[in-house]
Amino acid sequence: MSLKQLTVFVENKQGALVAITDTLATHNVNIRALSIADTRDFGILRLIVNDNATALKTLGDEGYLINTTDVVGVKIGDEPGKLSKALQVLDENNINMEYLYAFMSRTEKHAYVVLRVADNAAAEQALEKAGFHLITDADVAKL
Amino acid sequence: MERYYQKEIETLPVEEIKKLQSEKLVKQVKHVYENVPYYRDLMDKKGVKPEDIHGIEDLHKLPFLTKADLRDAYPYGLLAKPLKDCVRIQSTSGTTGRRVVAFYTQKDIDLWEDCCARAIVAAGGTEEDVCQVAYGYGLFTGGPGLNGGSHRVGCLTLPMSSGNTERQIQFMTDLKATILCCTPSYAAYIGETLKEQGYKPEDIPLKAGIFGAEPWTEEMRRGIEETLGIKAYDIYGLTETSGPGVAFECSEQTGMHINEDHFLAEIIDPDTGEVLPEGSKGELVFTSLDKEAFPLLRYRTRDICVLSRKPCSCGRTLIKMAKPMGRTDDMLIIRGVNVFPSQIETVLLNEGYQPNYQIVVDRVNNNDTFDVNVEMNPEQFTDTVSGITEMEKSLANAMKTMLGINPRVHLVAPKSITRSEGKAVRVIDKRKLI
Numbered sequence: 001m002s003l004k005q006l007t008v009f010v011e012n013k014q015g016a017l018v019a020i021t022d023t024l025a026t027h028n029v030n031i032r033a034l035s036i037a038d039t040r041d042f043g044i045l046r047l048i049v050n051d052n053a054t055a056l057k058t059l060g061d062e063g064y065l066i067n068t069t070d071v072v073g074v075k076i077g078d079e080p081g082k083l084s085k086a087l088q089v090l091d092e093n094n095i096n097m098e099y100l101y102a103f104m105s106r107t108e109k110h111a112y113v114v115l116r117v118a119d120n121a122a123a124e125q126a127l128e129k130a131g132f133h134l135i136t137d138a139d140v141a142k143l
Numbered sequence: 144m145e146r147y148y149q150k151e152i153e154t155l156p157v158e159e160i161k162k163l164q165s166e167k168l169v170k171q172v173k174h175v176y177e178n179v180p181y182y183r184d185l186m187d188k189k190g191v192k193p194e195d196i197h198g199i200e201d202l203h204k205l206p207f208l209t210k211a212d213l214r215d216a217y218p219y220g221l222l223a224k225p226l227k228d229c230v231r232i233q234s235t236s237g238t239t240g241r242r243v244v245a246f247y248t249q250k251d252i253d254l255w256e257d258c259c260a261r262a263i264v265a266a267g268g269t270e271e272d273v274c275q276v277a278y279g280y281g282l283f284t285g286g287p288g289l290n291g292g293s294h295r296v297g298c299l300t301l302p303m304s305s306g307n308t309e310r311q312i313q314f315m316t317d318l319k320a321t322i323l324c325c326t327p328s329y330a331a332y333i334g335e336t337l338k339e340q341g342y343k344p345e346d347i348p349l350k351a352g353i354f355g356a357e358p359w360t361e362e363m364r365r366g367i368e369e370t371l372g373i374k375a376y377d378i379y380g381l382t383e384t385s386g387p388g389v390a391f392e393c394s395e396q397t398g399m400h401i402n403e404d405h406f407l408a409e410i411i412d413p414d415t416g417e418v419l420p421e422g423s424k425g426e427l428v429f430t431s432l433d434k435e436a437f438p439l440l441r442y443r444t445r446d447i448c449v450l451s452r453k454p455c456s457c458g459r460t461l462i463k464m465a466k467p468m469g470r471t472d473d474m475l476i477i478r479g480v481n482v483f484p485s486q487i488e489t490v491l492l493n494e495g496y497q498p499n500y501q502i503v504v505d506r507v508n509n510n511d512t513f514d515v516n517v518e519m520n521p522e523q524f525t526d527t528v529s530g531i532t533e534m535e536k537s538l539a540n541a542m543k544t545m546l547g548i549n550p551r552v553h554l555v556a557p558k559s560i561t562r563s564e565g566k567a568v569r570v571i572d573k574r575k576l577i
Contacts, residue, residue, distance in 0.1 A: 005526070007524070007525075007526035009519070009524055009556050011555065011556060011559065037527070037528045039528055039532070041553050042531070042553075042554070042555070044526060044527070044528060044531075046526060063556070063557065063558055064556065065519060065521055065524045065556045065557060067521065067524055067526075069526045098527055099527070116526065116527075
């Protein structure tokens with residue numbers, strides 16, 4: 001079970017972000033979800049894309065600091081209270097979370113939540129046991 | 144047992160060294176005054192005549208020469224012999240301004256090669272050794288100097304010049320090179336390449352290395368010694384006085400013995416020009432005692448270092464210079480504290496970073512700001528902000544321990560620090576103090 005997130009170091013200067021999205025667009029990489037953590041000096045761009053290999057290679061070749069991070073992807077029904085339920089599962093199992101972000105499916109009535117937790121295996125096990133459906137890179141490529 | 148190339152001189156009692164230096168200095172000042180109008184003018188302006196110089200105790204009366212003088216006098220202004228007596232020139236890279244061109248008579252070359260031979264023997268070299276010279280050959284003094292020294296010792300000399308690392312490794316392993324002479328950064332590069340190719344230190348035939356011509360740290364020395372399985376010796380020199388071999392390291396590895404019979408060293412206060420007592424930190428100044436064609440008197444090297452006459456376990460009585468701590472033109476004074484870029488470099492290497500950094504100093508509301516940008520290694524990059532800020536904090540603490548003042552450290556992307564003509568710009572001082 002694995003969902004890979006691309007993590008890119010972004011310098012805090014004008015045009016830095018658009019340069020990255022341009023590169024991805026040129027190489028036909030589709031962004032499914034993104035989140036940015038920013039400080040005064042730098043930002044950390046986290047991406048879920050349809051083609052990790054191409055994104056890694058093209059951004060790497062252009063000199064970006066980029067790596068992949070294992071994250072947990074969960075499919076969540078698009079209705080009130082569903083996210084809370086998933087988070088409760090993590091809480092009950094004492095799994096610490098660093099950050100999360102979410103995106104909607106275009107076709108199905110579903111949301112997807114990307115979770116960065118201290119222990120991926122434990123989180124996956126607990127969520128599946130509670131009836132949640134996990135998504136992988138293959139699922140993302142098909143979205 | 145310690146071996147020497149010229150034992151009598153290398154172990155001469157200090158009083159006799161000083162006597163020898165005094166005799167040579169008196170003669171050299173006369174030679175320069177009579178043959179170099181440029182320096183004669185400087186002496187006349189200062190009101191000093193050759194007759195005023197009776198020995199090394201009078202050295203302080205002579206005017207200094209600086210890099211600017213060498214530029215003004217380019218190319219023949221400091222030449223003290225007719226060109227027909229000169230057999231060679233060597234030159235600096237000219238990265239910091241106009242090139243320096245130094246002239247040599249055959250005797251100048253002979254004495255220079257003797258100095259390099261002393262360095263090779265001090266590093267354990269004998270006629271049994273195979274000496275791979277991977278310094279550049281040509282105008283740069285590194286290759287020709289060590290090449291000549293290696294011949295004098297009787298080593299089988301491999302005149303490789305620098306570059307073409309594959310070929311370096313092939314000759315090193317096929318011909319069983321035992322001594323490697325090159326810049327420390329090239330030695331580190333050769334070591335990394337050997338490691339990548341699967342060589343273990345014990346498979347590499349080298350036993351010693353003689354590395355110089357650029358600043359390097361003790362940490363770098365340990366790294367090179369480990370990957371190559373050798374003992375790494377420092378060597379010091381500058382084109383202006385001859386080339387490598389002005390000073391060399393012995394088995395004790397605690398500083399370099401200056402070849403005092405040829406080069407008279409002083410430490411001065413770089414601001415006032417005042418001569419400082421032994422053990423003080425200051426600018427290193429050299430007087431060439433034997434050079435015929437290009438004899439510089441009181442040449443300011445801009446290297447900051449310390450001299451010591453503490454007896455050495457190797458038996459040499461030649462005075463020792465510490466590894467230069469930086470250059471007068473590099474030194475920054477931040478919040479009243481002297482900071483050398485080399486200190487930042489040491490911290491980075493200790494903490495597992497590449498020495499790719501930039502110091503930015505500014506003055507805001509009459510307070511100095513001190514920022515250090517450091518390029519992150521790809522493997523250090525994490526996806527959380529807290530991970531990166533933790534690394535910045537721990538690096539800033541390590542720098543504070545070394546320098547005594549607290550910088551703000553910013554981790555930046557690899558290769559993002561400004562490079563001008565391939566050399567990274569290490570210091571940006573935005574304070575307009577002058």
